[in-house]
Amino acid sequence: MTAATSSDQWMVSTRALHKAYGPIIALDTLDLNLPRSAVGLLGANGAGKSTLIKGLLGLLRPTSGKAWVLGTDVQANAVSIRERVGYMPESDTLPMDVTAADFVGHMAEMSGLPARGARQRANDVLYQVGLDEERYRLIRGFSTGMKQRVKLAQAIVHDPELVFLDEPTNGMDPQGRDDMLNLINRIHNNLGITVILSSHILGDVERVCDYVVMLDSGRLVVSDSIETLRQGSTDILVRIDGNETTFVERLTARQIKAELSGHDILVAYESDEVYDAIRDTAVDMGVALRTLKARERSLEDVYIQTVSGIGGPVPLPVEAANVE
């Protein structure tokens, strides 16, 4: 089966996609197959998320490799792909002396919608993003959150099959961020538009997406569903009345992986027999088990474990750390 044919079943597919700016490698021979679901692109600043999105939109020429979006070759048919996808850039990209309705309508026309339909769609979409009342105001007077909504509206005004959202919660306060994430959830779940969300905030991706791609310095670290990643290895949290260090040593002697985190003992779940071993160790030591519960691996755990495995973790904020 050829790469082009196999790419048809995927929303996005890349083969050895590589982008270098002189000695700096922005994307390092990426091989990706992304399903048609809400996908999170996760990575620290400079990990290559925005470069990947621009490459998939055909805005950047890759140094080598191929990419397909919605089954279409990006390099050969970038213009036709851009009729079917939307893009919300990270940076401030709005004209100031235009009303939201005029600008979003103009962007609809730029996607090929006839003037009348474009105006109608602009009004509908601005209503959907919560800017119904403000649509005839100049963008100059909008707050950061409202501008983000206008950017989102222009990205979906032509009813795309797929929308790329590059750091959509950037610069927003906690309430605005919460609203924006709810809106993105709605776009995906209610409006049926597939979303690729780029973020360096773990919480955003965890809340909106069901598939995650982790990048680190342009390299692919993880590409899997969040559910699978969480199931990968559940920890068991144990708290005891007694000497925790001895408890960990006894478990290790039973060939069970355990480590101490403060007063918490984290035991790697491999089978139900681990629970028996914990119980037996407590009985042997004559200590009481105060806590014994499964602890689901968070995206943060996955990120730290996977990225530290290839050269040290880069801290990512779980919550919005860049609140203005």
Next chain:
Amino acid sequence: MSSEQPVRTPQQPYGEVFDRGYQHYQGERLGRSYAIRALIIYSIKRGLGIKKKWTAKIIPFILYSIAYLPAIVITAIISFFPGETGLGYSSLYGFLDFVILIFAASVAPEMLCDDRRENVLPLYFSRPISRLDYLLSKISAMGILMATLVFGPALMLFAGRALTDDNPASWLVNNLDEVLRIAAYGVLLSAFYAAIGLTIATFTTRKGVASAIMIVGVIILSGFANGLYFAIDDPATNPVVFLSPFDVLDGARAWVFGTGLGGGSMAGDADLPGFSYGLVIAAIVGVAAAVMHRRYVSEE
């Protein structure tokens, strides 16, 4: 006045509830060519200050008024004094050249500066157009706006002369070549100032700066070239005339309309072949196209 009040029966609804839930777009999609057309129209409106605050409309309005007024006046003079008045297209363009310089200097930055200053380009380039499409749309919009000022007054004068003639039909047949001359010089004039204006606008995001550089630059360069030419006063330095934008246009105008140049001007004194001015304008347009291509199409 009737005192009857409309009576609402129980069957008539007091109001209606509209479902404004999201609906997918089912209408037609007109693709790339329509997007290009939309960008051209939008840019023309921006250039004329349409859908902008009223102050943005002042300069275009004044310039259009100034440009069309001489054509009306010359037509009126010709109709009152049907003999040879010495007034024609060359006289009209001699006046219009400066107005068109101001117009180009105010419109060209509108085409390019705002989109770069406000970082709107990523939104345009994520649409079904290429970078080249964007640039050509902006050039087209500029060209259309320039055409309204460059051709309009001259064609008005042409029509006025035809209508004031005793036999308009035969006058039209005998003077059709004038339309070609108007078209030829109009293209040269538009291309010359549009190329300079758009090129300057690719290097700055500030509209005022771009306008000022263009107007002041053209005036200073013309003055400098004149000073240099008459100071050296050597036939070997005649090509200095090509450094003066006003004299390049004077030379091109005399060449296209077949009129002479006054001996007092640098272009008249230099007595260079008429086509050389056309070549200089073509070269400037070529350099401008290469610069704009590099700034917009080649950059990633």
